[in-house]
Each structure stands twice: as C-alpha cells, then as structure tokens.
Amino acid sequence: MTTTEHQRPRRRFFRSVWFHAALALTLALIVIAFVGQPSSSSMAPTLQPGDRLIVNRLAYLAADPAPGDIVVFRPGDDWERPAASGNALAAGLNAIGETTGLRPYVLVKRVIAGPGQTVECCDADGSVLVDGVPLDEPYVVQDLPFVAGDLDCTSTPTSARCFPALTVPDDSYLVLGDNRTNSADSVYPCRGDPDADDGCARWMMRDEVFGKAGPILWPINRWGGP
Structure with missing residues (x-):
C-alpha cells in the first residue's frame, strides 16, 4: 500500500461529521471550563x-x-x-455543570x-x-x-x-x-x-x-x- 493509500482513511476521518462534532464538543468544553x-x-x-x-x-x-x-x-x-430553576433543561444543565465541575x-x-x-x-x-x-x-x-x-x-x-x-x-x-x-x-x-x-x-x-x-x-x- 502506498503512502497515499495510508493517508486516505485519515483524511476521510478528518473530513467526517464525527470529527467535526468531536472538535466542536471539545472546544465547547474548553469555553465552559474557562468562562464564568x-x-x-x-x-x-x-x-x-x-x-x-x-x-x-x-x-x-x-x-x-x-x-x-x-x-x-x-x-x-x-x-x-438561588432557587432552583423551574426550567427542566436549565436545571439539567446546571446539574451537569455541578457534577462534572465544568460549570x-x-x-x-x-x-x-x-x-x-x-x-x-x-x-x-x-x-x-x-x-x-x-x-x-x-x-x-x-x-x-x-x-x-x-x-x-x-x-x-x-x-x-x-x-x-x-x-x-x-x-x-x-x-x-x-x-x-x-x-x-x-x-x-x-x-x-x-x-x-x-x-x-x-x-x-x-x-x-x-x-x-x-x-x-x-x-x-x-x-x-x-
């Protein structure tokens, strides 16, 4: 297998939806961790x-x-x-932030x-x-x-x-x-x-x-x- 053939699966991965989703999630976690x-x-x-x-x-x-x-x-x-939020989504996100320590x-x-x-x-x-x-x-x-x-x-x-x-x-x-x-x-x-x-x-x-x-x-x- 040539070098080019070795690179093709890697290129496909970096162009995939899953890679971009993982990258977006990672960046979001970094922002959440450092922004208050x-x-x-x-x-x-x-x-x-x-x-x-x-x-x-x-x-x-x-x-x-x-x-x-x-x-x-x-x-x-x-x-x-503060009193717990009446919004289920907001309450859930707050609970995740508290549990993980990210937010x-x-x-x-x-x-x-x-x-x-x-x-x-x-x-x-x-x-x-x-x-x-x-x-x-x-x-x-x-x-x-x-x-x-x-x-x-x-x-x-x-x-x-x-x-x-x-x-x-x-x-x-x-x-x-x-x-x-x-x-x-x-x-x-x-x-x-x-x-x-x-x-x-x-x-x-x-x-x-x-x-x-x-x-x-x-x-x-x-x-x-x-």
Whole structure:
C-alpha cells in the first residue's frame, strides 16, 4: 500500500461529521471550563450583569489569592444559593455543570483580607480598615449610607455600612462586592447590627477558590478589564 493509500482513511476521518462534532464538543468544553459569569450586580460598576469572564483556573495553583484580587469561588453552605430553576433543561444543565465541575455555581467577589488579618468598618470617614489601616477603594461607587456624627457606627440606628472587627481564620478570606449596596458577601450577615460579634461573618475558603477573574469576553463592547 502506498503512502497515499495510508493517508486516505485519515483524511476521510478528518473530513467526517464525527470529527467535526468531536472538535466542536471539545472546544465547547474548553469555553465552559474557562468562562464564568459574575453574580447579578454585586460587582458593579467593575463588572456588569451579563458580563462573561475568562476565568484563570491556573492562577492560584502556586499562589494564594491576594487582597484586591477579583476571584471566582464556589460558595460553601453558609452562603445562600438561588432557587432552583423551574426550567427542566436549565436545571439539567446546571446539574451537569455541578457534577462534572465544568460549570459549578460560583460567586465573584473582591478579596479584602487574608488569613490572620483583621477587618472592620468603619473609621470616622466611613472607610473599611484592614489591620487598622483604611482602604482606598476607588472601585466602590455605590456604598451604604454613612454620615459621621449622624448615621455612623455609634449612632442609633447604626449605619448599615458598619460591621465589627473580624479576624480572618486560617485558609480563609474575607471577600466583598464592589457594589456594597447590593452584595451578599462575607459581612452581609453582620452589617448594621450593633450586637454582631466575630462569629457573624462567612468566609471564602481556600479550597473553594475556582479561579481568578480575567478579561471580559462578552459583550464585545466591554472587552478587556476588569
């Protein structure tokens, strides 16, 4: 058999419907594995509802999340999950994504502090403090009301921006949404409660981290960032 005769079955395979179907499926799985969606509007204006992100799943294989990183993670039992979809097809696809790990339910938040650090809010200017140092957060455009001497952490009622000093446990991270007025984040159960203690918070655990949020892939007019 000549070389040409050897090549013919291979060429027929590469031109076949089955090859193209397998290739399309492989590409689809790659896209599903690396593209995520931020949750609602909790990261606005940095991210908008409907933005599709490249999720770098390799970012934290040899490094830990750092303060300021926007991370994608699988929330634990302490975090609320949306009600199950009434659409059978959507529910089935969600179940497959969760089971295979290709497209699990995830949240997108910003890391504020890591293990051993202490976070509280607020100082006299309404800023979040990490280890006693106020954060500069230009990405927070929509914050909860705070007026020193009128609606702050000593007033009655207390500003909803306030939460007690929280020390981040080992292998844990305190994460917040950039849109503080609409973010069910680590300190959501603590906000505005003058009786809250350090047990009110919920943490992003190290083994729940799914990846680092990368560039916006879709829609086209928002390519790039965050």
